[in-house]
Amino acid sequence: MLKLYGTEISSRMLLGTAGYASPDILRQAVEASGAEIVTVSLRRESARAKTGQGFWALIEELGRRVLPNTAGCRTAKEAIATAQMAREVFGTNWIKLEVIANDDTLQPEVFGLVEAAATLSADGFDVLPYTTEDLSVAERLVGAGCEVLMPWGSPIGSARGLANKSGLQTLRAYFPDTPLIVDAGLGAPSHAAEAMEMGYDAVLLNTAIAKADDPVKMAKGFARAIEAGRLAYEAGIIEPRDMASPSTPVAGTPFFKIDTAS
Amino acid sequence: MQILLNGEHFTTEASSLDELCEALGFAGAKVATAVNGCFVAATARAKMCLAEADEVEVVAPRQGG
Numbered sequence: 001m002l003k004l005y006g007t008e009i010s011s012r013m014l015l016g017t018a019g020y021a022s023p024d025i026l027r028q029a030v031e032a033s034g035a036e037i038v039t040v041s042l043r044r045e046s047a048r049a050k051t052g053q054g055f056w057a058l059i060e061e062l063g064r065r066v067l068p069n070t071a072g073c074r075t076a077k078e079a080i081a082t083a084q085m086a087r088e089v090f091g092t093n094w095i096k097l098e099v100i101a102n103d104d105t106l107q108p109e110v111f112g113l114v115e116a117a118a119t120l121s122a123d124g125f126d127v128l129p130y131t132t133e134d135l136s137v138a139e140r141l142v143g144a145g146c147e148v149l150m151p152w153g154s155p156i157g158s159a160r161g162l163a164n165k166s167g168l169q170t171l172r173a174y175f176p177d178t179p180l181i182v183d184a185g186l187g188a189p190s191h192a193a194e195a196m197e198m199g200y201d202a203v204l205l206n207t208a209i210a211k212a213d214d215p216v217k218m219a220k221g222f223a224r225a226i227e228a229g230r231l232a233y234e235a236g237i238i239e240p241r242d243m244a245s246p247s248t249p250v251a252g253t254p255f256f257k258i259d260t261a262s
Numbered sequence: 263m264q265i266l267l268n269g270e271h272f273t274t275e276a277s278s279l280d281e282l283c284e285a286l287g288f289a290g291a292k293v294a295t296a297v298n299g300c301f302v303a304a305t306a307r308a309k310m311c312l313a314e315a316d317e318v319e320v321v322a323p324r325q326g327g
Contacts, residue, residue, distance in 0.1 A: 045288070
């Protein structure tokens with residue numbers, strides 16, 4: 001059972017709520033995914049349109065645990081203020097902490113990330129930091145109070161899967177007891193299965209489902225892949241070998257003669 | 263006075279953040295506020311005095327990944 005900050009979570013898929021063709025597709029995709037946690041954001045509210053009020057009603061209807069993000073924040077200061085606003089609006093201490101360095105790569109700005117993580121942890125937040133596979137950054141984040149790490153697979157929305165498997169493996173080895181969630185860059189369910197087979201505790205995705213031709217079907221696909229990967233990890237995957245090793249017993253092979261001329 | 267509201271120039275006669283939110287129709291709405299980069303709790307809005315060129319953010323729940 002997945003446990004994040006002391007809370008048992010029934011699904012190893014965390015699902016983003018952005019980019020769906022309609023609220024109805026979003027609802028159906030969340031349902032099909034089985035995700036218990038959905039991510040949300042805060043955005044400027046227009047006095048005229050008041051769009052956020054309608055979205056809040058949808059969120060309540062979904063009935064899932066909400067994980068607000070600090071998407072778009074460029075500095076620790078912005079992320080801290082956004083997290084504090086999110087805590088008040090969404091009524092949760094949980095925060096997916098993002099501090100972004102660059103518009104093209106959307107990579108974590110790791111210095112601001114660690115700074116914000118420390119301030120927010122001290123202020124009672126349960127921080128889930130979106131980070132890279134950099135081990136030293138991970139160590140700083142844990143030192144700053146993070147009890148969960150969320151390293152990227154590849155750039156947000158890029159659908160490239162796990163770009164640095166060995167980096168992710170290193171994190172898994174160094175933090176055997178810390179929940180690790182691959183967050184960002186997944187495209188196909190096989191990417192999610194791969195992360196789970198490596199022993200990652202969960203995956204977080206959005207674009208791969210929201211922008212699929214059939215998001216609801218894709219949500220089902222990912223759910224099964226995540227379950228498959230987890231079962232495989234728990235079952236003990238056989239090691240790769242250089243040479244073949246027959247599966248059918250050799251003894252009793254018909255027509256077999258011992259070769260005397262060797 | 264002239265302030266920056268959600269990144270845009272805005273003229274207001276409101277003297278407090280609370281008054282501003284009321285004037286915008288945000289009383290009781292699901293929003294959060296910040297002034298000059300710092301979070302201002304809902305309970306603190308009445309005491310938060312606004313000044314010329316203040317930067318006010320009013321945010322609400324939205325989709326996110």
